[in-house]
Amino acid sequence: MTTTSPASSYSLNADYWVRIIRENLDQYRTGLTNAAMLTAAGDVTGLAVLDAGCGEGYLSRLLAGRGAGPSFGVDLCPELVDAAQQQATDEGLDIRYETADVAALPLDDASVDLVVANHVLNDLEHPAPAIAEFSRVLRPGGRAVSLLLHPCFYGSRGTPVDRDTYFRPRRIEQHFDVAGEVSPAPVVAWTRPLEDFAAAFTAAGFTLSGITEPRPSEQQRRDDPWWEENFTRPLFLLLVAQKVA
Numbered sequence: 001m002t003t004t005s006p007a008s009s010y011s012l013n014a015d016y017w018v019r020i021i022r023e024n025l026d027q028y029r030t031g032l033t034n035a036a037m038l039t040a041a042g043d044v045t046g047l048a049v050l051d052a053g054c055g056e057g058y059l060s061r062l063l064a065g066r067g068a069g070p071s072f073g074v075d076l077c078p079e080l081v082d083a084a085q086q087q088a089t090d091e092g093l094d095i096r097y098e099t100a101d102v103a104a105l106p107l108d109d110a111s112v113d114l115v116v117a118n119h120v121l122n123d124l125e126h127p128a129p130a131i132a133e134f135s136r137v138l139r140p141g142g143r144a145v146s147l148l149l150h151p152c153f154y155g156s157r158g159t160p161v162d163r164d165t166y167f168r169p170r171r172i173e174q175h176f177d178v179a180g181e182v183s184p185a186p187v188v189a190w191t192r193p194l195e196d197f198a199a200a201f202t203a204a205g206f207t208l209s210g211i212t213e214p215r216p217s218e219q220q221r222r223d224d225p226w227w228e229e230n231f232t233r234p235l236f237l238l239l240v241a242q243k244v245a
């Protein structure tokens with residue numbers, strides 16, 4: 001069992017992560033989950049957006065390019081925050097990034113319209129405090145859009161979830177392996193029963209307004225055999241939660 005914290009494992013992986021994202025090596029994202037997140041975000045013109053667990057910041061840059069702003073991003077990993085800020089500054093985008101925990105956001109109450117958490121809730125052993133923070137910083141009626149590993153089907157790489165482990169929180173430690181490129185350090189992901197995520201959003205004052213399961217279209221599967229080999233079971237769950245007005 002590793003003793004590294006999420007921030008330190010991402011620090012060790014920071015250069016790798018920036019390259020994987022900026023060279024568009026992760027086909028799950030480029031072919032599937034990015035479009036799903038942007039569709040769920042909808043029209044973001046003029047919305048103040050928080051990119052929670054922003055990594056190197058590409059999602060907040062995409063949203064800023066679609067008219068969102070002012071925007072914020074937070075991440076525990078200072079190297080990724082620096083990379084995100086540098087890129088946004090270079091592109092002239094109105095996005096401010098800070099090193100912070102998603103469970104202790106450096107933002108005022110009711111100060112944002114949209115929170116996006118792209119592949120982040122699985123990094124948290126206990127997601128409820130972060131979800132409560134999303135609620136605190138959102139204006140009434142604001143939305144939190146979260147992309148997760150599908151809790152019903154995602155075990156560790158290559159193994160389905162079985163009956164006996166599904167109903168317990170599950171710790172998954174593995175190296176990223178994206179397009180054959182393996183990360184220098186392992187990372188720890190957590191998943192838990194779907195009802196736990198639903199309960200955490202509800203307890204934080206949200207209603208779940210959308211649940212979708214991003215997957216390749218028939219056309220994608222016909223056009224690119226990669227999907228047949230790499231999407232053999234449902235992998236992703238996208239939750240849209242609206243803060244009760």
Ligand SMILES: C[S@@+](CC[C@H](N)C(=O)[O-])C[C@H]1O[C@@H](n2cnc3c(N)ncnc32)[C@H](O)[C@@H]1O
Nearest residue numbers: 006010053054055075076077101102118119123
């Ligand atoms: C799988 S990466 C996703 C990054 C980014 N959202 C993306 O899609 O490229 C998970 C990110 O969550 C960050 N993270 C993990 N725990 C966190 C916490 N408690 N607070 C803030 N960020 C955290 C990690 O540093 C990492 O950048």
